Amino acid sequence: GAVVSQHPSWVICKSGTSVKIECRSLDFQATTMFWYRQFPKQSLMLMATSNEGSKATYEQGVEKDKFLINHASLTLSTLTVTSAHPEDSSFYICSAGSRPSTVGANVLTFGAGSRLTVL
Amino acid sequence: GESVGLHLPTLSVQEGDNSIINCAYSNSASDYFIWYKQESGKGPQFIIDIRSNMDKRQGQRVTVLLNKTVKHLSLQIAATQPGDSAVYFCAEKTQGAQKLVFGQGTRLTINP
Numbered sequence: 692g693a694v695v696s697q698h699p700s701w702v703i704c705k706s707g708t709s710v711k712i713e714c715r716s717l718d719f720q721a722t723t724m725f726w727y728r729q730f731p732k733q734s735l736m737l738m739a740t741s742n743e744g745s746k747a748t749y750e751q752g753v754e755k756d757k758f759l760i761n762h763a764s765l766t767l768s769t770l771t772v773t774s775a776h777p778e779d780s781s782f783y784i785c786s787a788g789s790r791p792s793t794v795g796a797n798v799l800t801f802g803a804g805s806r807l808t809v810l
Numbered sequence: 811g812e813s814v815g816l817h818l819p820t821l822s823v824q825e826g827d828n829s830i831i832n833c834a835y836s837n838s839a840s841d842y843f844i845w846y847k848q849e850s851g852k853g854p855q856f857i858i859d860i861r862s863n864m865d866k867r868q869g870q871r872v873t874v875l876l877n878k879t880v881k882h883l884s885l886q887i888a889a890t891q892p893g894d895s896a897v898y899f900c901a902e903k904t905q906g907a908q909k910l911v912f913g914q915g916t917r918l919t920i921n922p
Contacts, residue, residue, distance in 0.1 A: 695853075725909060735854070
C-alpha cells in the first residue's frame with residue numbers, strides 16, 4: 692500500500708535555530724503534498740499545500756517566511772521551521788495523495804508525524 | 811469555514827459494544843468525507859470514505875452515515891475491540907479542491 696515517510700520522528704532544538712522535516716512518498720509519486728500542524732488534544736490544522744516544482748500555497752495566518760516548504764521532486768517535500776521558538780513546538784504531519792479509494796477519490800496517506808520541541 | 815477543536819470530546823464504551831462517533835460539518839459545498847483514526851503519537855490512518863451522492867457505506871466493522879440535510883456525518887464501529895481506542899477525525903473536501911479540512915475529533919476509549 693501507499694506509504695508516506697517522515698523524518699525525523701522527533702527533534703529537540705534550541706530557540707532561534709532552524710529545523711528541517713522531510714516527507715517522502717515511498718512507493719508512489721505525489722505532485723501535491725500537504726503539511727499539517729497538530730497541538731496536543733487538538734485537531735489537524737492545514738498549514739500549506741506543497742506543489743512539486745512550484746511555490747507552496749499557504750493557509751491564512753501561516754507565515755511563509757517562517758515555515759519554508761520545498762517540493763523539489765515527486766517524492767520529497769521538506770518543511771523548514773526557521774528561527775524556531777517554543778511556541779512552534781508541535782506535531783507536524785505531512786500527507787500525500789495516493790491511490791483512488793473504492794469511491795473513486797484520491798485518499799490522502801499520512802506520515803507518522805514529526806514532534807518538534809523547541810527549548 | 812475551518813473546523814477547529816480546542817478540546818477533544820470523549821466517548822467511552824464497553825468492549826464488544828457498538829460505538830457511534832458523530833461529526834458536524836459546516837460547508838454545504840463539501841462533497842467528499844473521510845474518517846481517520848489517529849493513535850497516540852502517530853499520523854492519521856484512513857478508515858472509510860463516502861461521497862456526497864451516497865448516504866451510507868459499510869466496511870469491515872465500520873459504517874459511515876451521511877445526512878446532508880443537517881450536515882452530519884457519523885461513524886459506527888461494531889463490536890469494539892481494545893485496539894479501537896484512538897482519536898477519530900472526520901475530514902471534508904469540496905469539489906475541485908485538493909485540501910482536506912479536519913473536524914475536531916473524538917477520543918474513543920474501550921473499557922474492558
